[in-house]
Amino acid sequence: EVQLVESGGGLVKPGGSLRLSCAASGFTFSSYSMNWVRQAPGKGLEWVSSISSSSSYIYYADSVKGRFTISRDNAKNSLYLQMNSLRAEDTAVYYCAREGRLRIFDYWGQGTLVTVSS
Amino acid sequence: AIRMTQSPSSLSASTGDRVTITCRASQGISSYLAWYQQKPGKAPKLLIYAASTLQSGVPSRFSGSGSGTDFTLTISCLQSEDFATYYCQQYYSYPPGFGPGTKVDIK
Numbered sequence: 062e063v064q065l066v067e068s069g070g071g072l073v074k075p076g077g078s079l080r081l082s083c084a085a086s087g088f089t090f091s092s093y094s095m096n097w098v099r100q101a102p103g104k105g106l107e108w109v110s111s112i113s114s115s116s117s118y119i120y121y122a123d124s125v126k127g128r129f130t131i132s133r134d135n136a137k138n139s140l141y142l143q144m145n146s147l148r149a150e151d152t153a154v155y156y157c158a159r160e161g162r163l164r165i166f167d168y169w170g171q172g173t174l175v176t177v178s179s
Numbered sequence: 180a181i182r183m184t185q186s187p188s189s190l191s192a193s194t195g196d197r198v199t200i201t202c203r204a205s206q207g208i209s210s211y212l213a214w215y216q217q218k219p220g221k222a223p224k225l226l227i228y229a230a231s232t233l234q235s236g237v238p239s240r241f242s243g244s245g246s247g248t249d250f251t252l253t254i255s256c257l258q259s260e261d262f263a264t265y266y267c268q269q270y271y272s273y274p275p276g277f278g279p280g281t282k283v284d285i286k
Contacts (some may be wrong), residue, residue, distance in 0.1 A: 062219050098223075106215075106223065106266055106277040123180075156222055164270030165213050169222035169235065 063087040063168045065157045070173030077147050077177070083140040083157030083170055091115075091135035094160040097142050099153035100172075107153075110142065111160065125151075147177045181205050181269050185278035191286040198254040200281045202267035209273035214243055214252045217280075218263045226265075227252065237240045257283075 069081040083095070083158055097109040110121045110131040130143040140157055154172040161167030182205040192198050202212065210230040225234045227243040230250055236245040240255045254261055262285055267278040 105280045106217075106268075106274045108214065108277070111275075122274050161225075162228065164211075164273075164275045165228045166215075166223070166268075167225050169224070171222055 063159065064179050065159065065168060065170035067155065067157050067170045067173035070175045072089055072176045072178065073147055074179050075148060077178055078143070078145045079147065079175060080153055081144065081157075081173060081175070085138045085140065085157075085159075087169075090133075090138040094118075095133060096158045096166060097131065097140075098156045098158050098166065098169075098173075099151075100156070101150075101153040104153075106107065109155070111164075112140070113154040129153070133168045144175070147175075151175060152177045180274055181208060181272060181276055183267055183269055183276050183278035185265075185267060185281050187281060189282040191284055193286045194257055194259055195258045198261075198271065198283060200252045200265055200267075200283075202245075202250040202252070204248045204250075204269055204271075204279050208269045208271035210246045211269055212245070212250050213270060214245075215267045215277075216261075216263045218265065219246065223266065226254050226257045233285065244266055254283075259261075 064086045066084045094113045096111040112131045126145045132141045156172045157170040158166035159168040186201045212230045214227040217223040229245045242253045254262045264280045264282045266280050
C-alpha cells in the first residue's frame with residue numbers, strides 16, 4: 062500500500078524558515094517524480110514544486126521560487142521542502158504527492174499545516 | 180501560465196441526480212486534464228486523467244470528456260459519498276494548474 066506521511070509543519074514567524082519532510086513507503090520511491098502541493102485555509106489547490114526521480118529536473122511555482130528548495134533522499138525514501146523567508150501567504154496545508162504519470166498526482170499524503178504569523 | 184476555470188463554483192443536488200461540472204483552460208491543452216475529488220479535511224483523490232480515463236478503483240458513475248479547452252466531469256447517479264469538492268488540473272505544461280473547485284453539497 063502506497064503511503065506518504067508529511068511532517069515538519071508548525072507555527073513560524075514571518076521571515077522564518079521551516080523544513081517539511083515526506084516519508085514514502087509501499088512503492089519504489091526512486092522511480093517516481095514527487096511534488097509538493099499546498100492549500101491555503103478555505104482555498105483551492107496550488108502546485109508548489111516538483112523533483113524528478115534522480116533529482117535531475119526541479120521546478121518551482123513563481124510564488125516560491127528563490128525561497129523554497131525541494132530535495133529528496135532516495136536511500137531514505139524521503140522528500141523534503143526547505144522553506145525560507147516565509148510569508149503570511151505561505152500559510153497552508155502542504156501535501157506531498159506522487160507523480161504517477163506526467164504531472165498527474167496519483168497518491169497524496171494527509172498534509173501538514175504551516176502557519177506563518179507573528 | 181495556463182489558467183483553469185470551473186463552473187459552477189458550487190451546486191446543490193440530491194442523491195440519484197446526474198451532475199455535470201465544467202472546466203475550461205485558457206489555451207488548448209489537448210487531453211492533458213485530470214479531475215480530483217476532495218472531502219473536508221482530507222487529501223485530494225485522483226478520479227480521472229487524460230480527460231476521460233478512470234483511475235483504478237474509481238466507480239463507473241464518474242466520467243469525463245472533452246479536449247482542447249473545454250472539459251466536463253459527470254457523475255451519473257450521485258451517491259452520498261460523492262458530496263465533496265471537485266478540482267480539474269491541467270498537466271499540459273508547467274506549472275501544473277488547478278481550477279478553483281466546484282463544491283457539490285446536499286440539496
